Amino acid sequence: MDRRKFLKLAGVGAGGIMLPVYGVPVSAAQLASNGMDVGQKKVLADVVLNTARKAGASYTDVRIGRYLNQFVMTRETNVENIVNTESFGAGIRVIANGTWGFAATNDLTPDGVARAARQAVAVARANAKYQSEPVQLAPVKGVGEVSWQTPIQKNAIQVPISEKVDYLMEVNNSALNAGASFINSALYLVNEQKYFASSDGSYIDQDVHRLWAPMQVTAVDKKSGVFKTRDGLSTPVGLGYEYLDGREEDKIHGQTTLYKDSYDMVEDAQLAAEQAKAKLSAKSIEPGKYDLVLEPLHLRLTIHESVGHPLELDRVLGYEANYAGTSFATLDKWRSGKFKYGSDKVNFFADRTQPGSLGAVGYDDEGVQAKRWDLVKDGILVNYQATRDQVHMIDQNESHGCSYADSWSSVQFQRMPNVSLAPGKEKYSVKDMIRDVEKGIYILGRGSYSIDQQRYNFQFGGQLFYEIKNGEIVGQVEDVAYQSNTQEFWNSCSAICDESDYRLGGTFFDGKGQPSQVSAVSHGCATSRFDQINVINTKRKIS
Incomplete structure (x- = not known):
């Protein structure tokens, strides 16, 4: 070659x-x-x-x-x-x-x-x-x-x-x-x-x-x-x-x-x-149900895997099934206009114009000007990510501007734009959020993860974990991972900090396609709380 x-x-x-x-x-x-x-x-x-x-x-x-x-x-x-x-x-x-x-x-x-x-x-x-x-x-x-x-x-x-x-x-x-x-x-x-x-x-x-x-x-x-x-x-x-x-x-x-x-x-x-x-x-976590307080550099990976990927239209249509899987967020759910992707506090948007983001461009690789559009509005699934030759399949006549190729020698196709969770509208800080938690865990940074081929059932770890009791952080803990499914998890979202806490995270090498290509994409959010999520202990017993 x-x-x-x-x-x-x-x-x-x-x-x-x-x-x-x-x-x-x-x-x-x-x-x-x-x-x-x-x-x-x-x-x-x-x-x-x-x-x-x-x-x-x-x-x-x-x-x-x-x-x-x-x-x-x-x-x-x-x-x-x-x-x-x-x-x-x-x-x-x-x-x-x-x-x-x-x-x-x-x-x-x-x-x-x-x-x-x-x-x-x-x-x-x-x-x-x-x-x-x-x-x-x-x-x-x-x-x-x-x-x-x-x-x-x-x-x-x-x-x-x-x-x-x-x-x-x-x-x-x-x-x-x-x-x-x-x-x-x-x-x-x-x-x-x-x-x-x-x-x-x-x-x-x-x-x-x-x-x-x-x-x-x-x-x-x-x-x-x-x-x-x-x-x-x-x-x-x-x-x-x-x-x-x-x-x-x-x-x-x-x-x-x-x-x-x-x-x-x-x-x-x-x-x-x-x-x-x-x-x-640090003490090893006791398994059970916890309220999770997830900061942006951690939550961005959960967004990437459970929102960004399943709302790629080619994945929804089955084009990626052989390599990267399909999506639970099928067209019938979108067409119903009633599918509860998350609680009414959850608003996801795609935006290739965010300054400092990895996906920021003036125009995509089809010459479509970068823009912002809604994916989930007040918890309801309202749109996908689509390119010029895809949007007619969802009864639209304007490309979303999310075509990309990782090289001149690669053909361009639909790639994830910046997909972000909108911050809360009312003044609400991380300290306020922790103060409102009786039994919880504050998680920072990206860790290991696993998610099924339809982007539904998942498990996520992190870098740092702090136990919360009665509104206060009481110490560092270890061996933490949480398990849920996409719809259950985002419907458990009970609070989101305001825009003062909004930050971008991202990934440099997001793989997709056959032959495989990589792209870079950011995800923004503010610290968010999720109620009664199942937490497991990941520590392996050494015999």
């Missing part, structure tokens, strides 16, 4: 994350260099559009993409690996004879993209023999020549490698000095330079940036050999290096202030070491 060399880095970074890295190795300097001029991209795009039309395509779009990755991985006092990759090429999608066709090339010359355009039309014609119904595309008005960029203050890829390594070494030393036995830390930086053009009349140039700074801290009891871990409490973001710098300059008053959306990884490493050690002596 010359046009798409694949590096798979197994067991690196925090928690042994499996990293899908597309592209060829390049130097850090090459990674930070400018890509192809936008004028050159338009010339190539017009070649594609004209060639495909002459070959018989009724619709064509082309994505010219330069995808950049930089991963810096460390352990204790050592740099484990530094990876810089670049992938550059064009993906061409057409409709001919009512059927999709796709081809891709890294030969970015007029002749190269013209050959790929003709190949895409030939693929569509071949596929048409097996097409039972013609593709129905929701209309999209061309926007002409426009551009969009993630609103970053400091391009993370352009920050010198030495500075990033020094920062991670400071992080690691902070944890080790606080008593950690081991620490892994990493920086994952992504830049997608994407140019989209279509026969609808759009020429869209986008520069998308993402950053993630994960770590895992381990404390070991040398006498017993028991160990406990605490992952970092950062979140992947659609921001620049200012997320880690933590400071910005006030251009009006000439002062330097704390950046509002910053993360102090050094401080979190110290706290992680202290909390991992505290886990070693």
Whole structure:
């Protein structure tokens, strides 16, 4: 596969994350260099559009993409690996004879993209023999020549490698000095330079940036050999290096202030070491029914698995059944207009315009402008996530703008947008919420999870657990996981903090499709309470 060399880095970074890295190795300097001029991209795009039309395509779009990755991985006092990759090429999608066709090339010359355009039309014609119904595309008005960029203050890829390594070494030393036995830390930086053009009349140039700074801290009891871990409490973001710098300059008053959306990884490493050690002596939870107080960086994973995935329309229709499963939230439930997904306090919305989110773009990979729409309103299921060729199946004529491909060589399809739980409308703090709980557990951070193929029955863990009695936190506990099903769980939601507690969490590598693709997505929420949820003890007995 010359046009798409694949590096798979197994067991690196925090928690042994499996990293899908597309592209060829390049130097850090090459990674930070400018890509192809936008004028050159338009010339190539017009070649594609004209060639495909002459070959018989009724619709064509082309994505010219330069995808950049930089991963810096460390352990204790050592740099484990530094990876810089670049992938550059064009993906061409057409409709001919009512059927999709796709081809891709890294030969970015007029002749190269013209050959790929003709190949895409030939693929569509071949596929048409097996097409039972013609593709129905929701209309999209061309926007002409426009551009969009993630609103970053400091391009993370352009920050010198030495500075990033020094920062991670400071992080690691902070944890080790606080008593950690081991620490892994990493920086994952992504830049997608994407140019989209279509026969609808759009020429869209986008520069998308993402950053993630994960770590895992381990404390070991040398006498017993028991160990406990605490992952970092950062979140992947659609921001620049200012997320880690933590400071910005006030251009009006000439002062330097704390950046509002910053993360102090050094401080979190110290706290992680202290909390991992505290886990070693924390009491094991007594199983039973508890009211759960779930903070945003924990609850975002529950949202992702039990709301984001089951409301993907292709999953509802069974297209993902072989790989990622189906959905309990079937069309008959939506059509009834009465399906109680959650309590009347529960409002879920999809939004690709949220600043700092992983899913934030100006336009999706079909040229549809990013927007916000409701999924669950006052507890009732009201909509799904759908693309241009799907929305007619739910009696709608406007795409939701959630099409994405993880590479120029991958065909775009429906991917999860940012799916978030709306905060409460009345003033209500985390302290207020804990004060209202007689017997409960306060859970922070993402842990292990398990959910069935219809996204219904599930089990979730966390990073930190604190027991609540009579409105007060009485101590740290361990070995906690909660079990429920999606409808029962969200209908047990009895309170949500106000917007002052609303925060985004996210995932950098959300897998879907065959061949598999990954995408990055955020989920926002405020701390929320769920009544009388079944809690189990996960501690294994050692014989």
